[in-house]
Amino acid sequence: MSRLPVGISGYGVAVPRLRIKKDEYAKAWGSFQASGVAEKAVMGFDEDILTFATKVSKRALASVALEPGKVTRLALASTSAPYVEKVLSGTIVTGVGIPRGAFVSDHTTSSRAGTEAFMAGIEHVIANPSGYALVAVADAPKASMWSPIEHGLGAGAAGFVLSHDDLIAEFEGHAAYACEHFGERFRPRDEELIRDLNVKKFAQSSFMGATVKAASSLLKNIGTKPEDYAHVVIQQPDARLPRTIAKKLGFTDAHLASSSIAGELGDLGAASAPVGLAAALDAGKLGERILVISYGSGAASDAMSFKIVGDRKAVPGIRSELDRKHYIDYIQYLKLKGAIK
Amino acid sequence: MAHVSVPMYWRTVPQRYGMVGQRCRKCDAVNFPPKGVCKYCNASSEFDEVKLSGKGKVHTFVLIGAGGAPPEFAEQEKAGGMYPVAIVELDEGPKVIGQIADVNPKDVKMGMPVSTELRKIYSEEGVIRYGFKFIPEELSR
Secondary structure (H helix, E strand, C coil): CCCCCCEEEEEEEECCCEEEEHHHHHHHHCCCCCCCCCEEEECCCCCCHHHHHHHHHHHHHHHHCCCHHHCCEEEEECCCCCCCCCCCHHHHHHHHCCCCCCEEEEECCCCCHHHHHHHHHHHHHHHCCCCCEEEEEEECCCECCCCHHHHHECCEEEEEEEECCCCCEEEEEEEEEECCCCCCCECCCCCCCEECCCCHHHHHHHHHHHHHHHHHHHHHHHCCCHHHCCEEEECCCCCCHHHHHHHHCCCCHHHHHHHCCHHHHCECHHHHHHHHHHHHHHHCCCCCEEEEECCECCCEEEEEEEEECCCCCCCCCHHHHHHCCEECCHHHHHHHCCCCC | CCCCCHHHHHHCHHHHHHCEEEEECCCCCEECCCCCCCCCCCCCCCEEEEECCCCEEEEEEEEECCCCCCHHHHHHHHHHCCEEEEEEEECCCCEEEEEECCCCHHHCCCCCEEEEEEEEEEEECCEEEEEEEEEEHHHCC
16 A cells, blocks of 8 residues: 655754763762663753653754644653653643644653654554644653662653654654563552562563564565664663664664664663664664664564655754763762652 | 642743743733733733743843742752842843753853743642743753
8 A cells, every 4th residue: 555655854852961970870889780871861850751842842843844833643752751640741732832632642651652652643644644743752760779770760852743744754664562571660550660670681581572573573564674774773771782682683783873872861761762763863864764663661662664865954963962961979869869858 | 938829820821831921002012921911001901912932131140049949949959959040131022030940050141141941840739830941042942
């Protein structure tokens, strides 16, 4: 079945200004548990995922020069929303100036929520050829300071305008994988912090199984091969795991280079694959392909393929966001996270 | 704490989230925040809604620290340290008060160009109150 091309018309990225280095953890705890993470981004006291989702939404719209009044669909994603019950998108609609008749949805239950929201946007523009979907993903996951999973948790956000119009990256296809899994990265109702039973091999086999299956079925479905891709974006709970997945799929470290952000930003949760995609779009050249693979514990994975068809870039790009930083120490970090009150 | 009820805060959401002000139909001056009667000509209560750019220059400022924050900002000061509060002259004319974020307090200068972005202002009764803060202009786009 042939259809009008759909894809990304614009995008934006934002990273909080505060950073903490791994040495601060090493001083406090004697070790640092997130492989390959040298420093990570931290939200300020007056920032949360809604302020960041608003910021990247505005940047994504500005990159296409699209009036917020044109948006017909808003999909918001995060695992660390400030409310468990309340329409979170309401803040974005009003903060950005999106029409109140736009269909909104909040995607919040796993680190795969970012690509889940992205696909909701793609489905909207396929069904509504004159529509514009805005996808806003921001995350700053929280865990107990005593938990090893806490060490890597960072913060960041990316937004995308999806439509049929003026594309910079054409969407080529999507494949998904979901199955029952548990014990890795979960948050029971009534708990504010992520738990992880820290059974590493068990968690990694789920991560690897789901991502490899989703990505292989995508390549099979659309008839592409690893050598057709210049950029591969894989969920980054740390800087090491994506390399193992890439290798298994027949990709090299060079494919991951443009989207490797965990080393400087940490684990961005639901925003990991979206911010990685924004970084790959920043670096991408006309005609190149991007493969995106997300993962959410529980467990599911989305794989999406894009071809770059336009050279409009986001302002600011990921590099200037990475370079804008102010370091804090571990005590300031504890205060900002509300770990000492 | 200077208590602002939830409905009262909600009514100010357009100005706090979207910099929505009003242009006086009689004297053409821009009022921000919105007023019942134009504060410039004192002769009209007829306005057109106008969305301000959020851009302006620091007119004057003060650094709040050492326990000097009002109760609703006390936790912010404890967690994040000293913070600047400025009167900013907006490009459209009005002078408004607001915090300056994403800046080393010592680097704030009179005349410094700033723009607005959405931040958490404070929380009360479990409700997060969002609104604009100023940030140095070179950081905004």
